[in-house]
Amino acid sequence: MSSAQALNLILDKIASKDKDFRWMATSDLHNELQKPGFKTDAEMERRLCSAVLMQLDDASGEISGLAVKCLGALANNVGEDKVKMLLSSLCDKLISGKKDSQRETASLGLKSVIGDLSVSNLASFTFTVPSLVLLKLKQGLQAKESQEVISECLDIMAEVLLRFGRSLKDEHLFLKDILLQYLADSRSVIRKKAVSCIATLSPYVPDEQLDNILGFLLDNLNNKSTKPELRQAFVHTLGLISPGTDDMEEDDEDQADDEDEMSDEGYSDDDDASWKVRRASSKCLSAIINSYPDLIDEVYPELSPPLLARFREREENVKMDIFNTYTDLLRQVANTSGSFEGSTSSSPVGMLRSDSQNISKAAARQLKEKSLKARSGILGLLKEFAAILPDQIPASLSQLIPGIQQALLDNSAVNSGLKIQALLFLRTAMARSAAEPWQSYLSQLSSALFKAVGERYYKIAAEALRACEQLIRIIRPDLSQPIAQQHLGPVQPLFQCVMQRLSGQDQDQEVKECAISCMASIIACLGDVLLPEVPQALRVLLDRLRNDITRLTAVKAITTVAHSPLPVDLNLVIEPVLTELTSFMRKANRPLKQASLSAMEALVARHGARKEQAAVQAMEAVSPIISETDLVLTALALRFCTTLLRQQRTLGPHVTQRILPQALALIKSPMLQGTALEAMQAFFAALVSLGVKEASAPKLIEAIVGSAKAESHAAKQAAAQCIAALAIAEGAAQVSVTVKIMLDILQGQRGDAGSRYLALLALGEVGRTTDLSGYDGVSQAVTGALEGSSLDELRTAASSALGGLAVGSTSAFLPFILQQIQAQAGKPKEQYLLLRSLNEVIVSFETSAQQQQHISDGQQDQIMQLLLANCIY
Numbered sequence: 001m002s003s004a005q006a007l008n009l010i011l012d013k014i015a016s017k018d019k020d021f022r023w024m025a026t027s028d029l030h031n032e033l034q035k036p037g038f039k040t041d042a043e044m045e046r047r048l049c050s051a052v053l054m055q056l057d058d059a060s061g062e063i064s065g066l067a068v069k070c071l072g073a074l075a076n077n078v079g080e081d082k083v084k085m086l087l088s089s090l091c092d093k094l095i096s097g098k099k100d101s102q103r104e105t106a107s108l109g110l111k112s113v114i115g116d117l118s119v120s121n122l123a124s125f126t127f128t129v130p131s132l133v134l135l136k137l138k139q140g141l142q143a144k145e146s147q148e149v150i151s152e153c154l155d156i157m158a159e160v161l162l163r164f165g166r167s168l169k170d171e172h173l174f175l176k177d178i179l180l181q182y183l184a185d186s187r188s189v190i191r192k193k194a195v196s197c198i199a200t201l202s203p204y205v206p207d208e209q210l211d212n213i214l215g216f217l218l219d220n221l222n223n224k225s226t227k228p229e230l231r232q233a234f235v236h237t238l239g240l241i242s243p244g245t246d247d248m249e250e251d252d253e254d255q256a257d258d259e260d261e262m263s264d265e266g267y268s269d270d271d272d273a274s275w276k277v278r279r280a281s282s283k284c285l286s287a288i289i290n291s292y293p294d295l296i297d298e299v300y301p302e303l304s305p306p307l308l309a310r311f312r313e314r315e316e317n318v319k320m321d322i323f324n325t326y327t328d329l330l331r332q333v334a335n336t337s338g339s340f341e342g343s344t345s346s347s348p349v350g351m352l353r354s355d356s357q358n359i360s361k362a363a364a365r366q367l368k369e370k371s372l373k374a375r376s377g378i379l380g381l382l383k384e385f386a387a388i389l390p391d392q393i394p395a396s397l398s399q400l401i402p403g404i405q406q407a408l409l410d411n412s413a414v415n416s417g418l419k420i421q422a423l424l425f426l427r428t429a430m431a432r433s434a435a436e437p438w439q440s441y442l443s444q445l446s447s448a449l450f451k452a453v454g455e456r457y458y459k460i461a462a463e464a465l466r467a468c469e470q471l472i473r474i475i476r477p478d479l480s481q482p483i484a485q486q487h488l489g490p491v492q493p494l495f496q497c498v499m500q501r502l503s504g505q506d507q508d509q510e511v512k513e514c515a516i517s518c519m520a521s522i523i524a525c526l527g528d529v530l531l532p533e534v535p536q537a538l539r540v541l542l543d544r545l546r547n548d549i550t551r552l553t554a555v556k557a558i559t560t561v562a563h564s565p566l567p568v569d570l571n572l573v574i575e576p577v578l579t580e581l582t583s584f585m586r587k588a589n590r591p592l593k594q595a596s597l598s599a600m601e602a603l604v605a606r607h608g609a610r611k612e613q614a615a616v617q618a619m620e621a622v623s624p625i626i627s628e629t630d631l632v633l634t635a636l637a638l639r640f641c642t643t644l645l646r647q648q649r650t651l652g653p654h655v656t657q658r659i660l661p662q663a664l665a666l667i668k669s670p671m672l673q674g675t676a677l678e679a680m681q682a683f684f685a686a687l688v689s690l691g692v693k694e695a696s697a698p699k700l701i702e703a704i705v706g707s708a709k710a711e712s713h714a715a716k717q718a719a720a721q722c723i724a725a726l727a728i729a730e731g732a733a734q735v736s737v738t739v740k741i742m743l744d745i746l747q748g749q750r751g752d753a754g755s756r757y758l759a760l761l762a763l764g765e766v767g768r769t770t771d772l773s774g775y776d777g778v779s780q781a782v783t784g785a786l787e788g789s790s791l792d793e794l795r796t797a798a799s800s801a802l803g804g805l806a807v808g809s810t811s812a813f814l815p816f817i818l819q820q821i822q823a824q825a826g827k828p829k830e831q832y833l834l835l836r837s838l839n840e841v842i843v844s845f846e847t848s849a850q851q852q853q854h855i856s857d858g859q860q861d862q863i864m865q866l867l868l869a870n871c872i873y
Contacts, residue, residue, distance in 0.1 A: 061508075130160050151193055578603065
C-alpha cells in the first residue's frame, strides 16, 4: 500500500463514529509521521492538519492525547503555511476555548509544536514562530477576568522564552511590563506563572531593563504595606533572576531546578520557613522506613504517633508528604508481616491494629477539609490500611461514609484524583471486609456510585464500575440465600446504570471492559431478581463477544455467568456463543484461546451441549490444540472434552475418532506432566466409562502401551499413570483385567523391554491406590524383575513398582523391602534399588497421614536405623 493510500485510509477512520477506530487511526498517523522521509502533497498536508486539530477536541482523552503527540511530528513534515495555520489555530483554541479541557489540550499542543520544531525548519520560515505566538498571547494576557486563559498564556510564554528568548529583543519591554503587572496579581496561580516567566526572561533583557525589574522588586519589598503573599513572590523572584548573560547556560540549569522546587513547594502562610523543616523531616522518615524494613517493629512505635499527630498540618504540601510517609509505613508493615509471628500486640500488624481507631478518626477529620489534595491523600492512605486490616474498616464506617459520599458527589473534583481515590478505597474495603456492616449504608453508597458510573471522565467511570462489582457482594453476600427485601432497592438502578454504559458505543476501552465485567457479575449474582432484563443483557454481551476489541473480556464474562448457581436461562445465546468461542480456537491469540476453552467448559458443564452438531464442531476446533506445544491449553482442551463426554454420552464415537488419536500422540511426549497429565487421566477415565466398544479399557490400555513403549522413560511414566487411571475408574473388575494384561506382558514372550518397563510402572501406579497383595503373580513378577533382570532400566522400574505396591499395601510389602535391604548388605547396587523402593513409601508419609499410621513404631525405628547405616543422613 502506498503512503497516499495509507493516509487516505487513516483519514477515513479518523472520521469514524467508533472511538476505537479513531484511536487506532490517530495512532497509525503518529507512526506514519515518524517514518524517515515522510512526504506528501499540499492538499494532503491540509487534510492532515485539519484532522489532527479536530482530534484535539475529541471526547476521548486517549485520542486527544495522541493528537497532541502527532502535532510536533506533523509540524516538521508540512509546509510553512501549514505550520503557521497550526500555531494560529492552537493559539485561538487556547484563548477562545469554551472549556478548560480545550484550553489544556491546546496548551499541550503548542508546547509540542514549539519544542519539536527543528532548527532547519525554523531557519527556512519567512515568519518567526515566537512573534506569531506572542502576538496571539498578547490578546489572552489582556483578558484580565479569565484566570484560566491568563494562566495558560503564561505557561506558553515561558516555553517561548525558554527557546527563543534571545531573538525577542523587540518584545522585551512589553514582556517585562506585563509580567511585572501579573507578578503583583492577587491570584497565587498567576503570580507563580509570572515568577517563572520573569526568571526565564531575565538572562536575555538588557541591563537597563534588568535594573528596572530589580528596582520594582526592591521598592515593593521596602514598602511596609506590601501583603505577605506578594512579598514572598518578590523574594522568590529575586532569588531566581540571573545575575548576568555571561553565565547564562549555567544559570538556565539552576533556574530550571529552582522552578521545579517552586512548583512543588508553592506558597505558605507561615511567616518563617519552619514548614520546610517539617517537610524535609517527613522525607527523611520515608527514607528510613524504606531503607530498614528489618527494623519495622522498632520503627513503627516511634514514628506512628507523631505522624498521626501531624495529620493536622496547616501547609498542604507538608501534609501530603506526611500522608505519603505514613503510607510508606503501612506498606512496610504489610511487606514484613510474614517475618513476625501472627498479629500479636507486639508485632507491627498488632501495633497497627491498636492504632486503627486513631487512624479512622484522623482520616474522618481530613475528609471534611476543603482541600481536594488532602482528601485525596487521606483516601489513598485508607486504601493501604484497608488492604492490611480490612476487618477494622467496618467499625469506622459511620465516621468515614459521609466524607466518602461527599468526595464522590463533589463536582469540583471531576478531573482530580479525589473521586478515583475514593472509589479505589471503596473497592478495596468492600472486597476484603465482611458484607453485613456495609449493608446499613447501601442507600448512600449506591446513589453516589451510580452517579460516578455516569461520569464523563473515563477513569472515574471505570473505577466506579469496579466498585459496583463489589457492591453486588454487599447486596447479596451468599448466593445460596435470597436477597433480603430491604436490600432490593439498589438492584434495578444498578442494572440500569451499568446497562447504559454497556450499550454505549462511544466509550473508552477501559470503560467498556469494566461495564462488561460488572454486568456479568450482576447476572451471575442478581439474575434471579432481574429475569425480565437478563435476555437484553445477554444479547449485548453476545454483541461484545463478536467485537474484536472487547471479545476477550466478553469471554471471561460468559464464564462468570456460566458458573453462576442461579437459575439464569442461557438458552437464548448458548448456541451462538458456542459458535463464536469455537471460532476463537483458530485465532493466534493465546489468552483468547485459554479464556475461550474455560468458557466452553463452563457452558457445557452447566447447560450441556444443546446441539450435537455444535459440540462436534467444537471438538474439531479443539483437537489440534491437544499437543506438547502448549500444555496449558492442552489441559484446558482435555478438560473441555471430558466435561462434554460426561454431559452428552452420545458423543463417544466422535471423541474416539477426533480426540483420542491426539491424546495417544501426546502420550509419547516426555513433556506430558502436571495439570495436562491430570487432565489426560480424567479424559481416559471419562471415555472408558461410556462403554463404547472402540474405547474399552483393554483396547485403550493396549493403545497406550503401543504408543509409549518405544518412548523415553518420562513418557512411559506418564503413560503408566494413565493406565492406572483407566483401571481405577472402572472399579475392581477392571483392576483385575489391567493387572492381568500387565502380568501377561511381564511373563509372556511377546513383551519387549519397553513394554515390560511400562508394565512394571503401571503395576506400581495401580498399586499406590489399590491393594494388589492378593493378586497372584504380582509380587513374584516385580521381585523377579528386580532380582533377575539383566537390564538396569527394568530393575529401576521394578524398584519403583515395588515402592508403589508398598504404598498401597504397607503390611504386605514393607517388611519384604526392609528384610531385603538388610539381606543385601555389601551389595550397593541391590541396596540402592531397594532404598529407592523405600523412598516411595517415605514420600507417601508427607501426602497421607493415614499411610503413616499403617507403619508400626518398630518398623519406623528399623527404617531410621537402615537409613543411618547407609549414610543417608
